[in-house]
Amino acid sequence: MEISLSPLETEEGTLAMSSIRDVTESRSAQAALKQAVGELESFAYSISHDLRAPLRTIDGFSQALQEDFAPALPPEAQSYVEWIRQGTRTMSRLIDDLLRFSHLGRQALVCRPVDMEALVREVAEGLGLGDALTLHPLPPCHGDRALLRQVWTNLLSNAAKYSRNAEPPRIQVDFQAGAYRVGDNGVGFDMRYAHKVFGVFQRLHPVEEFEGTGVGLAIAQRIVQRHGGTICAESEPGRGATFSFSIGGGTGP
Amino acid sequence: MRGIDILLVEDNPGDLALTMRALARSNVANRVQVARDGAEALEFLFREGQHGGRSDGTDPAVILLDLKLPKVDGLEVLHRLKEDPRTRQIPVVVLTSSGEQRDLVESYQLGVNSYIVKPVDFEQFAEAVRQIGFYWLLLNQRPGGPAEP
Numbered sequence: 001m002e003i004s005l006s007p008l009e010t011e012e013g014t015l016a017m018s019s020i021r022d023v024t025e026s027r028s029a030q031a032a033l034k035q036a037v038g039e040l041e042s043f044a045y046s047i048s049h050d051l052r053a054p055l056r057t058i059d060g061f062s063q064a065l066q067e068d069f070a071p072a073l074p075p076e077a078q079s080y081v082e083w084i085r086q087g088t089r090t091m092s093r094l095i096d097d098l099l100r101f102s103h104l105g106r107q108a109l110v111c112r113p114v115d116m117e118a119l120v121r122e123v124a125e126g127l128g129l130g131d132a133l134t135l136h137p138l139p140p141c142h143g144d145r146a147l148l149r150q151v152w153t154n155l156l157s158n159a160a161k162y163s164r165n166a167e168p169p170r171i172q173v174d175f176q177a178g179a180y181r182v183g184d185n186g187v188g189f190d191m192r193y194a195h196k197v198f199g200v201f202q203r204l205h206p207v208e209e210f211e212g213t214g215v216g217l218a219i220a221q222r223i224v225q226r227h228g229g230t231i232c233a234e235s236e237p238g239r240g241a242t243f244s245f246s247i248g249g250g251t252g253p
Numbered sequence: 254m255r256g257i258d259i260l261l262v263e264d265n266p267g268d269l270a271l272t273m274r275a276l277a278r279s280n281v282a283n284r285v286q287v288a289r290d291g292a293e294a295l296e297f298l299f300r301e302g303q304h305g306g307r308s309d310g311t312d313p314a315v316i317l318l319d320l321k322l323p324k325v326d327g328l329e330v331l332h333r334l335k336e337d338p339r340t341r342q343i344p345v346v347v348l349t350s351s352g353e354q355r356d357l358v359e360s361y362q363l364g365v366n367s368y369i370v371k372p373v374d375f376e377q378f379a380e381a382v383r384q385i386g387f388y389w390l391l392l393n394q395r396p397g398g399p400a401e402p
Contacts, residue, residue, distance in 0.1 A: 044353075052350040052373055057267030060375040064274065092373035099352075 059088040097215035109144040136174035141247045154216035155182040162186035179244035188235040258282040260313035262294040275379035281386035291325025315389035320349040335364035
């Protein structure tokens with residue numbers, strides 16, 4: 001039960017208004033939520049420990065097979081073993097990405113003024129974009145610098161990846177109509193599948209052409225949403241893509 | 254009398270076999286003692302139970318400690334080792350699947366000397382084991398050993 005008293009000014013003087021509320025449902029909903037979050041955390045922890053160990057066994061003994069029995073293994077058998085090892089590498093990356101994604105929902109935002117232009121320059125340097133990037137002036141925003149860095153990293157490395165066959169690859173970062181934008185002149189994608197592009201593990205291009213697990217944009221979207229903003233994409237096959245995102249005033253859910 | 258090079262505390266048989274393989278390849282560790290759970294590790298280090306007769310001067314130069322262990326888990330073993338002056342100075346390297354912050358924080362709070370996340374890829378794993386062996390057995394100095402440049 002929750003009991004509250006508030007003063008009520010009337011012509012006859014101050015009265016007290018009291019209300020009594022049954023908060024059982026709200027409290028139990030809170031408790032259920034807390035439990036669900038706790039279960040998710042154990043789940044992520046379990047993945048971290050328990051799924052990696054058997055993968056390591058598979059990869060380790062596949063390599064041991066290759067090394068110790070090379071003379072007895074015909075080339076086709078060797079290539080089968082390579083497939084096995086590739087599979088474990090992919091699964092390992094998927095686990096890492098899933099964990100990263102699940103952490104995002106749980107960590108607290110540390111919001112400060114962020115110089116977005118300086119941040120882009122830092123990320124671009126780390127990615128080695130060089131002259132491919134044209135950076136226009138960007139206004140600062142209020143947000144979690146480390147998480148925003150992740151957004152820029154994912155968008156810029158995507159832009160670089162999908163435009164690497166262009167001659168020459170060109171990436172443009174600017175600010176328009178309240179949104180930060182990253183545009184590239186790469187392979188682009190079909191807008192019919194635009195709604196899928198931010199899905200977890202969703203990819204619109206074959207992995208043999210462009211590597212990746214398909215979590216980068218899902219992570220970027222989650223971060224932008226937690227900042228109370230939105231992200232969207234526009235593209236045409238063969239004519240590049242532009243990703244725009246806005247940062248809301250403060251913290252999102 | 255020469256001591257044990259490494260006390261390897263590992264319950265997973267696959268990881269155990271692969272670690273031994275990596276150690277053999279790297280050629281840095283000649284005498285490896287294995288404990289399959291936390292209780293056995295403590296028995297060895299404190300010379301109790303089945304290891305009651307272990308002689309002086311056979312303490313390991315470094316302990317490779319997995320975290321998820323049966324009976325007594327890795328963090329509890331770490332706590333006991335760092336709490337006791339007899340074992341506090343033995344370097345402990347946590348070698349685990351977990352990259353979780355809470356394990357990292359807890360381990361460092363308890364005084365771990367190093368924390369390594371086991372790579373899934375065997376080449377990388379073998380390289381990590383080689384580097385760990387080289388660093389802790391050859392490069393790092395411990396009290397009681399000759400201090401050579």
